[in-house]
Amino acid sequence: xxxxxxxxxxxxxxxxxxxxxxxxxxxxxxxxxxxxxxxxxxxxxxxxxxxxxxxxxxxxxxxxxxxxxxxxxxxxxxxxxxxxxxxxxxxxxxxxxxxxxxxxxxxxxxxxxxxxxxxxxxxxxxxxxxxxxxxxxxxxxxxxxxxxxxxxxxxxxxxxxxxxxxxxxxxxxxxxxxxxxxxxxxxxxxxxxxxxxxxxxxxxxxxxxxxxxxxxxxxxxxxxxxxxxxxxxxxxxxxxxxxxxxxxxxxxxxxxxxxxxxxxxxxxxxxxxxxxxxxxxxxxxxxxxxxxxxxxxxxxxxxxxxxxxxxxxxxxxxxxxxxxxxxxxxxxxxxxxxxxxxxxxxxxxxxxxxxxxxxxxxxxxxxxxxxxxxxxxxxxxxxxxxxxxxxxxxxxxxxxxxxxxxxxxxxxxxxxxxxxxxxxxxxxxxxxxxxxxxxxxxxxxxxxxxxxxxxxxxxxxxxxxxxxxxxxx
Numbered sequence: 001x002x003x004x005x006x007x008x009x010x011x012x013x014x015x016x017x018x019x020x021x022x023x024x025x026x027x028x029x030x031x032x033x034x035x036x037x038x039x040x041x042x043x044x045x046x047x048x049x050x051x052x053x054x055x056x057x058x059x060x061x062x063x064x065x066x067x068x069x070x071x072x073x074x075x076x077x078x079x080x081x082x083x084x085x086x087x088x089x090x091x092x093x094x095x096x097x098x099x100x101x102x103x104x105x106x107x108x109x110x111x112x113x114x115x116x117x118x119x120x121x122x123x124x125x126x127x128x129x130x131x132x133x134x135x136x137x138x139x140x141x142x143x144x145x146x147x148x149x150x151x152x153x154x155x156x157x158x159x160x161x162x163x164x165x166x167x168x169x170x171x172x173x174x175x176x177x178x179x180x181x182x183x184x185x186x187x188x189x190x191x192x193x194x195x196x197x198x199x200x201x202x203x204x205x206x207x208x209x210x211x212x213x214x215x216x217x218x219x220x221x222x223x224x225x226x227x228x229x230x231x232x233x234x235x236x237x238x239x240x241x242x243x244x245x246x247x248x249x250x251x252x253x254x255x256x257x258x259x260x261x262x263x264x265x266x267x268x269x270x271x272x273x274x275x276x277x278x279x280x281x282x283x284x285x286x287x288x289x290x291x292x293x294x295x296x297x298x299x300x301x302x303x304x305x306x307x308x309x310x311x312x313x314x315x316x317x318x319x320x321x322x323x324x325x326x327x328x329x330x331x332x333x334x335x336x337x338x339x340x341x342x343x344x345x346x347x348x349x350x351x352x353x354x355x356x357x358x359x360x361x362x363x364x365x366x367x368x369x370x371x372x373x374x375x376x377x378x379x380x381x382x383x384x385x386x387x388x389x390x391x392x393x394x395x396x397x398x399x400x401x402x403x404x405x406x407x408x409x410x411x412x413x414x415x416x417x418x419x420x421x422x423x424x425x426x427x428x429x430x431x432x433x434x435x436x437x438x439x440x441x442x443x444x445x446x447x448x449x450x451x452x453x454x455x456x457x458x459x460x461x462x463x464x465x466x467x468x469x470x471x472x473x
Contacts, residue, residue, distance in 0.1 A: 060284040063295055069279050070272050070299045072224055072351050075306065078269030079231065080175070080344065081407055082307050083314030083322035083329070085269065089262035091315060092252040095308055098266060102304040104449060105270045106296060108423035113290050115426040116277055128281035131274060132157045132362065135422060142429040157422055158362050160414050161274050165359035166393060167410035172352045173397035174406070176200055179327055179345040183338045194398060200349065205390050208356045223350030230344025231310060234326055237337060238317040250316060260459035261408045261467075267456065268411030269307060270300075273419045274358045324407065356393075360386060405467050412460025420453035 061069070086094040116129050119137035123129070129137060136154035139146050177197040184191060254262070276296075280289040289295045314326045323329050327344045330337035364382055368374045374381040424446045431437035 061279070061282045062284055063288050066279045066283050066289065067295045067299050068221055068224060069354065070275060070295060071303060072227075072354060074270055074272040074299070074303045075227060078265070078407065079227065079307065079310060080325040080327055080348070081265055081269065082311030083318060083326045084324050085262055085265040086311035086315035087320060087322050088254060088258040088265065090251045090253040091247060091312060093254060093259070094262060094311060097262070098308055098311075099304055101266050102270065102300055104452070105273070105419055106300050108420055108449065109273060109276050109296060110290055111423040111427045112276060113280065115423075115430055118430060128277075130277050130281070130361070131161065134277065135426060138426050138429050141433070143432050146429060157418070160417050161362055162359055164410060164414040164418060165274060165355050166396070167406065167414065168355040169352055169359070169393040170396040171406055171410070172349055172355070173197055173200065173204070173394060175325055176345040176349040177397070178325065179341040182328065182332045183341050186332045186338065197394065197397060201390070201394055204349070204352050204394075205387070208353050208386055208390055219350050219353060223347045226343050226347030226350065230327065230340055230347055231306075233336070233340040234330065234344065235310065235313055237330060237340070238313055241317070244316055245319065247316060250319060257463045260412070260456075260463040263456040264408030264410075264412030264460035264464055266411070267415040267419060268407045270303075270415070270419065273415070275354070278358065278361070356386075356389070359389065363389070405464055405471065408460060409464035409468065412456055412464055416453050416457050416460070420449055424449050424453075
């Protein structure tokens with residue numbers, strides 16, 4: 001224990017095998033695999049959280065820190081895409097549908113948390129489970145015909161999480177590149193978009209090496225400040241740039257293809273589903289996360305209100321010309337607009353390590369288990385993995401033709417499955433274990449959510465792919 005504490009003070013990593021044993025306790029091994037290291041003071045003998053296993057004590061986040069991470073994870077590039085979202089949904093349509101989508105998201109996130117708590121209670125020796133593990137354990141303890149699907153369902157969730165987080169990271173590259181390129185061009189720096197993106201590669205690489213959410217808190221807090229400044233400044237310019245056009249000049253409702261793109265953008269904007277369980281598990285008081293006025297409800301309410309206000313104002317101001325990021329609509333010749341573009345891009349870009357954290361947390365444990373080199377040199381191999389993944393997101397970002405279309409595609413295909421489909425399946429599995437647990441109301445409610453999700457996946461994915469192919473052509 002003293003060695004662990006000493007190593008923690010020096011910022012080092014230790015892998016410890018108890019004397020006389022070949023394996024460390026399951027809970028320590030699970031934690032070490034999830035984060036890639038064992039931080040000093042992260043484990044104590046206190047029980048709690050419903051699992052009865054060892055509970056992490058060091059580096060626990062407060063309610064404010066958890067809310068900061070959740071807010072940052074929900075308002076990245078999606079916040080500045082709200083103008084495009086309202087263009088595709090209509091002023092009245094988007095204003096009505098966004099709160100409905102938010103309520104559905106929160107409800108499904110609560111079902112996910114409930115499933116995780118029940119899975120922890122039925123799994124000896126653990127105190128927390130992340131999204132893929134929760135799905136696996138829920139099916140593992142579910143009805144007998146579904147138990148053999150547990151491993152497959154975990155792989156499906158991990159695949160969707162990786163694709164989603166990978167897409168988020170690539171989109172963040174595109175966002176900052178487009179804004180910086182405008183500013184540099186205006187100031188006489190004539191370089192290509194690809195070169196601008198290459199310049200942003202190093203700043204993305206450094207924070208992506210951080211392996212603990214606690215250490216990312218200052219980055220996340222600064223990112224939130226930069227985002228809010230960029231948003232307030234952008235909306236201020238929108239209000240001050242002459243009289244606002246009449247609402248009658250804008251579409252109140254839309255349909256068909258445009259509504260499909262709206263759904264994808266809206267789901268992308270509520271991109272924090274992958275952070276729900278990691279944030280709750282890292283909190284000092286996990287019960288405060290999903291209480292009535294807790295972190296989840298409060299943050300999602302403020303986020304939705306911010307989305308509606310931003311989207312409404314942006315679409316009224318710029319109409320059908322609103323860009324995939326409203327900062328791109330600012331007059332680049334104005335110096336203050338240039339500052340806003342840079343600060344907003346910085347705020348979005350600093351969310352990169354948070355989204356990257358989730359992706360690495362999924363990829364690292366199986367790699368470490370199956371690779372002898374990773375077991376022998378865990379730090380070196382993990383750094384190499386992080387480097388490769390950053391380079392891959394960079395490579396994908398190079399070929400993205402339109403920011404708004406890829407936002408819609410990722411939202412419609414991956415975010416919808418993670419936010420709606422999987423939590424509903426978890427709820428079905430849990431209720432099926434209880435006599436009369438699947439009542440009429442629960443059945444109807446889950447079927448409605450699944451219907452909306454499937455329609456959104458099919459129409460949104462199809463329309464996004466069609467538009468992307470058109471752009472490439």
